[in-house]
Amino acid sequence: MFGGRKYQVGIGKESSRGIAVAPSFWLPKEDVTVDNKKQYVNNDSSMGVIHDSNDARIVKEWSEGEVTGKVRDKSFGLLLLGSFGSVSSALHESETLVYDHTFSVANTNAHQSLTLEVKNELEQLKYALGVVSSLKITAIVGKFVEFACAFKAKKGLASTNAVVYTSENEFISKHATLKIASDLAGLDSADAVNVKSIEISINKNIEEHDVLGSIEPVDYANKEFSVDGNIEAVFEDLETFKNVFEEGILKAIRIDIKSDAVIGTASNSELKIDLASVSLQDWSRKSGNNDIVTQTIKFKAHYSLSDAKMLEAVLTNTQVNY
Numbered sequence: 001m002f003g004g005r006k007y008q009v010g011i012g013k014e015s016s017r018g019i020a021v022a023p024s025f026w027l028p029k030e031d032v033t034v035d036n037k038k039q040y041v042n043n044d045s046s047m048g049v050i051h052d053s054n055d056a057r058i059v060k061e062w063s064e065g066e067v068t069g070k071v072r073d074k075s076f077g078l079l080l081l082g083s084f085g086s087v088s089s090a091l092h093e094s095e096t097l098v099y100d101h102t103f104s105v106a107n108t109n110a111h112q113s114l115t116l117e118v119k120n121e122l123e124q125l126k127y128a129l130g131v132v133s134s135l136k137i138t139a140i141v142g143k144f145v146e147f148a149c150a151f152k153a154k155k156g157l158a159s160t161n162a163v164v165y166t167s168e169n170e171f172i173s174k175h176a177t178l179k180i181a182s183d184l185a186g187l188d189s190a191d192a193v194n195v196k197s198i199e200i201s202i203n204k205n206i207e208e209h210d211v212l213g214s215i216e217p218v219d220y221a222n223k224e225f226s227v228d229g230n231i232e233a234v235f236e237d238l239e240t241f242k243n244v245f246e247e248g249i250l251k252a253i254r255i256d257i258k259s260d261a262v263i264g265t266a267s268n269s270e271l272k273i274d275l276a277s278v279s280l281q282d283w284s285r286k287s288g289n290n291d292i293v294t295q296t297i298k299f300k301a302h303y304s305l306s307d308a309k310m311l312e313a314v315l316t317n318t319q320v321n322y
Contacts, residue, residue: 011114039058060217063153070171137255139199206223234292256270277310
């Protein structure tokens with residue numbers, strides 16, 4: 001018998017797709033549910049009796065699950081890489097030990113694979129060919145900025161890698177701001193908008209590549225790449241959200257999460273997420289007699305032809321590369 005706090009989860013970037021590697025980071029997690037799965041086929045051939053089957057065979061083995069936790073300034077880069085598929089790294093301006101990692105959506109159906117490793121009191125398993133199927137980032141007033149990342153992978157195999165945690169900076173709600181502008185170019189000069197929460201969700205629409213001669217998927221393909229989210233704010237003006245929703249205007253959005261922890265000479269850990277073209281697809285309000293009136297907005301991101309992108313993220317930290 002043991003508690004969930006005894007579970008430990010690590011992630012590593014695979015050099016060769018589907019070949020397990022040791023974790024580069026062990027994640028201080030909130031929850032992890034990565035388990036082996038099996039698919040059976042039942043033998044329904046009749047044998048002179050009314051019973052519906054006489055045997056069952058395993059025809060497919062894989063693993064899937066979800067890891068949740070707080071967004072941290074170094075390890076989260078691997079989850080972004082698995083979600084976006086591409087990264088380029090360069091020194092941060094006026095720094096020698098601080099780097100900007102720009103994550104872009106790779107226009108391929110085989111984004112970067114990861115190895116997950118999960119350890120508890122009874123077993124330690126590594127899951128190769130781990131692909132991100134979805135990633136959700138949530139910032140809510142009074143809480144840590146958190147993530148929920150869903151994976152699919154090969155079935156878990158025994159491992160003995162040592163668990164070593166890395167010192168990292170975390171982000172809380174006071175570090176997060178939202179900006180809205182007519183286009184990406186206007187975000188730098190835009191003022192922050194007062195909101196109570198924001199959630200952004202990336203969905204990769206993963207499909208297993210099953211073939212004859214293998215009981216496991218030989219690969220996973222990410223298909224259509226979609227991004228949507230939710231915003232909650234006090235209803236204090238018409239122009240910011242309601243009129244934009246009613247008029248069907250497309251906007252650019254920036255979620256900027258900047259820690260007050262100093263890194264390098266005079267920089268800060270930061271996660272900046274830009275959405276080039278966003279439509280507000282639903283707007284509603286809550287107006288209870290004893291409550292301040294609030295508004296909830298659902299948005300969807302679109303590919304911008306003029307910017308040649310839908311989504312981009314920049315993570316600033318002291319990690320040299322991913």
